[in-house]
Amino acid sequence: MDRTSLLLLLVLALPAWASDTFPAVIQNKYSLASQPPESCALCHTNFVTGLGTVNTPFGKAARLHGLVATNTAALNAALDAMATELTDSDGDGVTDVAELMAGTSPNQGSGTGGGAGGGGGGGTVLPPPRYGCGASVVPELLFFASLLPLLRSRRRRP
Amino acid sequence: MRWFLLVSLFSAPAWAFPWMVKHSYGSCAACHVDPSGSGQLTPYGRAQADVLVRWRTQPRKDEEEVPASANFLWFLELPEFLNLSGNFRYGSLIRPAAAVKFVPLLMATDLYATLNFGPIVAHATTGVGTYSTRAIAYSGPAAIAPLCDPSKGACSVQWVAREFWLGAKLADEAVMVRAGRMNLPFGLRNSEHTTFVRALTRTDFNIGQQVGLSAAYNSEALRGEVMGIAGNFQVGPDAYRERGYSAFAEYSISHSAYLGLSSLITSAVADLSTGLPMVRHAHGLFARIAPTEKFALLGEADFLAWQTPQQLDRLGFAALVQADLDLMQGLHLMGTIEGGHTGSGEPGPSLGGWLSAAWYFLPHCELRLDNIFRRNSSATAATFEYQLLIQLHLFL
Numbered sequence: 001m002d003r004t005s006l007l008l009l010l011v012l013a014l015p016a017w018a019s020d021t022f023p024a025v026i027q028n029k030y031s032l033a034s035q036p037p038e039s040c041a042l043c044h045t046n047f048v049t050g051l052g053t054v055n056t057p058f059g060k061a062a063r064l065h066g067l068v069a070t071n072t073a074a075l076n077a078a079l080d081a082m083a084t085e086l087t088d089s090d091g092d093g094v095t096d097v098a099e100l101m102a103g104t105s106p107n108q109g110s111g112t113g114g115g116a117g118g119g120g121g122g123g124t125v126l127p128p129p130r131y132g133c134g135a136s137v138v139p140e141l142l143f144f145a146s147l148l149p150l151l152r153s154r155r156r157r158p
Numbered sequence: 159m160r161w162f163l164l165v166s167l168f169s170a171p172a173w174a175f176p177w178m179v180k181h182s183y184g185s186c187a188a189c190h191v192d193p194s195g196s197g198q199l200t201p202y203g204r205a206q207a208d209v210l211v212r213w214r215t216q217p218r219k220d221e222e223e224v225p226a227s228a229n230f231l232w233f234l235e236l237p238e239f240l241n242l243s244g245n246f247r248y249g250s251l252i253r254p255a256a257a258v259k260f261v262p263l264l265m266a267t268d269l270y271a272t273l274n275f276g277p278i279v280a281h282a283t284t285g286v287g288t289y290s291t292r293a294i295a296y297s298g299p300a301a302i303a304p305l306c307d308p309s310k311g312a313c314s315v316q317w318v319a320r321e322f323w324l325g326a327k328l329a330d331e332a333v334m335v336r337a338g339r340m341n342l343p344f345g346l347r348n349s350e351h352t353t354f355v356r357a358l359t360r361t362d363f364n365i366g367q368q369v370g371l372s373a374a375y376n377s378e379a380l381r382g383e384v385m386g387i388a389g390n391f392q393v394g395p396d397a398y399r400e401r402g403y404s405a406f407a408e409y410s411i412s413h414s415a416y417l418g419l420s421s422l423i424t425s426a427v428a429d430l431s432t433g434l435p436m437v438r439h440a441h442g443l444f445a446r447i448a449p450t451e452k453f454a455l456l457g458e459a460d461f462l463a464w465q466t467p468q469q470l471d472r473l474g475f476a477a478l479v480q481a482d483l484d485l486m487q488g489l490h491l492m493g494t495i496e497g498g499h500t501g502s503g504e505p506g507p508s509l510g511g512w513l514s515a516a517w518y519f520l521p522h523c524e525l526r527l528d529n530i531f532r533r534n535s536s537a538t539a540a541t542f543e544y545q546l547l548i549q550l551h552l553f554l
Contacts, residue, residue: 050503051471129398130394
């Protein structure tokens, strides 16, 4: 490989995002007998890893709590925050951390309470988007009202 | 008013559709109320639609006459300060390999109204749109009412308001400043709003409007617009609203070649797709070239990036090349190749090919066929789909 190609490769190559150690970190953190049963699919949809694939309910919740690829400190902090907030990504009534410690999936409603897959535990999940005026009329009117002083000042000019 | 139309009709070139470059029209402001194109036509634009766009087997006989179709509803001459018109687009989507093989699409039923008081312009659109859980984005983000809850099924018809803005023309009409809900200035304003370049950048003129402040500039050599985005207040709660900017600038290399740059950065507390805090980037190039009066090439390529507060989340792209050939005036044959990648773990890009024909059979009437071949790539598998889209489009 010539020098130009090497330089191009270095400039254009994406950073490596592999977080291979994360399942082991979770195992050690909670003194589990084995790694979480879902392994990479705990966070990555359909076992596909890489940029933009951390989209399972648990993975998204972890990202909301500061999860960063390859950063074990961020993973630990995210898990701690989720434990404090009692995050329940699959909405089955059992918190994510409790499910990890019990060896069940925090993505699939395997706990004993509530319904499956609803999400919304821990008070961190937003309601789904709504379309229509709803609560939006007030901010929209405020936006236009904020323009009125501009129009007034324009009129005052000779 | 008729005298004004006559003078303007034969004194300056006209530009409306992106492919109007074939007729040496680069700027959109002469024919459209929106200075960056699409949507309601000005009276001059309505006349040009009859002169340059409609199907003709023979040249116009009365070159001096302003076409009657320049009037509202083809006959009603309105006072100069008032511009009324509408846009009706109905489609049938045929998907031979899908479970639901026939999908009727009420794409647009908008009424347009524009008031001109000297340099001040007020513009609003209103209409109805359909809403379903299958195609939540169909008219949802443009809906005023009723409120729809996807978990409770389809809400059928919604009241839709895509645009409403107040503007002022300055500097001999070269500059237009606007505030309100409007199209995002970005890339080609092509009518195929589901193409990857429009869908992945969220800049299509079917549902992509946002509230904000904008300034547009139009001259012979340069046109552009920059918009500060305050959010789409027809989407709630507030966490889902994107705020930032969108802009483009297009330079005229010659009367038949234009090169443009676009840029967009928005931030939302919760991205509509992922629900995560996200900064969204789209930056790209676009071009319009007309080697002959019968042929135009349009192209756009956009780099996409999504960023969470912690890190770069994913990278993607969207690109399109379209060739537009006038078989004769009013009869267009179009070929489009497109690609897109959302950076969500797909092994390769989604690819598409469109073979289309548009027939402007009467003034302000279009019948269009799109054969759409798409290879949709996802993290698990790539699927191939063929769709036939038949559209009737009336722009009153």
